[in-house]
Amino acid sequence: MTAEPLRAENLRKIYTVKGAPPVEALSGVSMAVHPGERVALLGRNGAGKTTFLRIASTLLRPTSGTIEVFGYDVDAVPERARPYIAVVPQEGKPFFHLCPREQIYTYLRARGLSRETAKSRTEESLVRMGLTEVADRLAITLSGGQRQRTMVATVIATQAPLLFLDEPTIGMDPFARREVWASLRDLTTKGSTILLTTHYLDEAEALSHRLYIVERGRVIVTGTADELKRSVGGTLKVVLPGAAGRASEFASFGETVPDGGTLTVIVAPERLGELMDLAVRSHLTATVGPVTLEEAFLRVVGRKIDEE
Ligand SMILES: Nc1ncnc2c1ncn2[C@@H]1O[C@H](COP(=O)(O)OP(=O)(O)OP(=O)(O)O)[C@@H](O)[C@H]1O
Ligand SMILES: [Mg+2]
Numbered sequence: 454m455t456a457e458p459l460r461a462e463n464l465r466k467i468y469t470v471k472g473a474p475p476v477e478a479l480s481g482v483s484m485a486v487h488p489g490e491r492v493a494l495l496g497r498n499g500a501g502k503t504t505f506l507r508i509a510s511t512l513l514r515p516t517s518g519t520i521e522v523f524g525y526d527v528d529a530v531p532e533r534a535r536p537y538i539a540v541v542p543q544e545g546k547p548f549f550h551l552c553p554r555e556q557i558y559t560y561l562r563a564r565g566l567s568r569e570t571a572k573s574r575t576e577e578s579l580v581r582m583g584l585t586e587v588a589d590r591l592a593i594t595l596s597g598g599q600r601q602r603t604m605v606a607t608v609i610a611t612q613a614p615l616l617f618l619d620e621p622t623i624g625m626d627p628f629a630r631r632e633v634w635a636s637l638r639d640l641t642t643k644g645s646t647i648l649l650t651t652h653y654l655d656e657a658e659a660l661s662h663r664l665y666i667v668e669r670g671r672v673i674v675t676g677t678a679d680e681l682k683r684s685v686g687g688t689l690k691v692v693l694p695g696a697a698g699r700a701s702e703f704a705s706f707g708e709t710v711p712d713g714g715t716l717t718v719i720v721a722p723e724r725l726g727e728l729m730d731l732a733v734r735s736h737l738t739a740t741v742g743p744v745t746l747e748e749a750f751l752r753v754v755g756r757k758i759d760e761e
Contacts, residue, residue: 456524458537458615458646459486459509464518466504466670478504480670481518486615491637491647493657496667497754502650503543505667506617509648510540522615536564539613541621543650545604547592553603554579554588560607578610581636583629597624609636616640618649622656634660654747666750668757682744685752687721691728692740702735703728708752719744719752 466479478501486492494502507513509520511531520527522534547556557578561571579588582602587595592603601624608616616637622630630653637647637660651657657664658678666674666681674681682688686707693703696716700709703718706728710717720728725741732739 461520493661500667501670539611541618543619547603549593574610578606582606658746682749
């Protein structure tokens with residue numbers, strides 16, 4: 454396997470809707486995911502993330518453009534691409550008439566794994582995702598988070614070379630989320646490659662080597678979380694309560710974000726001293742902290758929306 458796990462070139466998708474105008478969900482998306490990478494696809498609701506993942510995982514056909522999984526064109530030869538991939542679909546549910554143990558085992562057997570391997574991987578995955586106590590209960594009796602754990606446990610157990618996870622940790626408690634992160638990190642150290650979507654930007658930051666931000670069917674930013682933060686002018690923020698009306702005095706330091714009465718200024722570390730001097734002279738209290746990926750995302754996507 455020398456080809457990239459995933460490569461998309463100028464991918465477009467137009468949904469035709471009966472009695473309504475067509476929807477252009479992807480308007481020329483190009484992306485490459487390298488071996489062993491964990492890449493997060495971010496974007497607002499309706500940006501096109503699920504559409505991209507569904508095309509990449511052979512569930513939906515593109516309107517134009519190409520997309521390859523390990524060198525196989527997923528539209529021309531989906532049957533060649535499928536053995537390499539496993540998917541947690543958005544809002545996927547385990548089979549209601551199966552228990553988690555049966556669901557995982559059956560799925561692994563259907564993918565062609567031997568009885569012994571399927572059995573040991575099932576048990577390992579149940580333990581890992583904290584499902585042992587409910588492993589033999591019908592899926593309909595499980596809580597929402599337990600069902601989602603079952604979906605992720607099933608896909609993690611495949612150890613497939615390329616995993617697509619569409620909002621994998623939705624509805625999970627903070628412990629379960631961390632278990633998913635650890636499992637996904639383990640898989641990539643063993644050679645798998647991962648493309649996931651999430652609206653939890655702490656998750657994107659904790660988990661991904663690289664990000665793509667999609668807005669209205671186009672990639673508007675790609676890079677690391679740190680690069681994204683630097684692109685909004687700095688990795689530090691200064692929070693100034695009561696200074697929302699004084700944004701212009703601080704505008705020369707970087708992006709200013711009024712929120713309620715508070716003003717937040719994003720600043721590069723080398724200009725922090727100067728900013729703090731001004732805050733003191735202005736009789737303001739100031740708190741310094743790191744810029745979060747969420748703040749950078751709001752600025753970058755917000756700017757794009759303003760431009761349009
Ligand atoms: N089957 C469909 N028919 C028509 N339009 C669709 C269909 N599926 C999705 N769309 C539209 O395509 C666009 C992209 O949807 P998509 O589900 O890819 O977004 P998303 O980025 O995954 O959003 P979310 O964060 O809400 O999951 C949206 O405008 C959506 O309304
Ligand atoms: Mg989606």
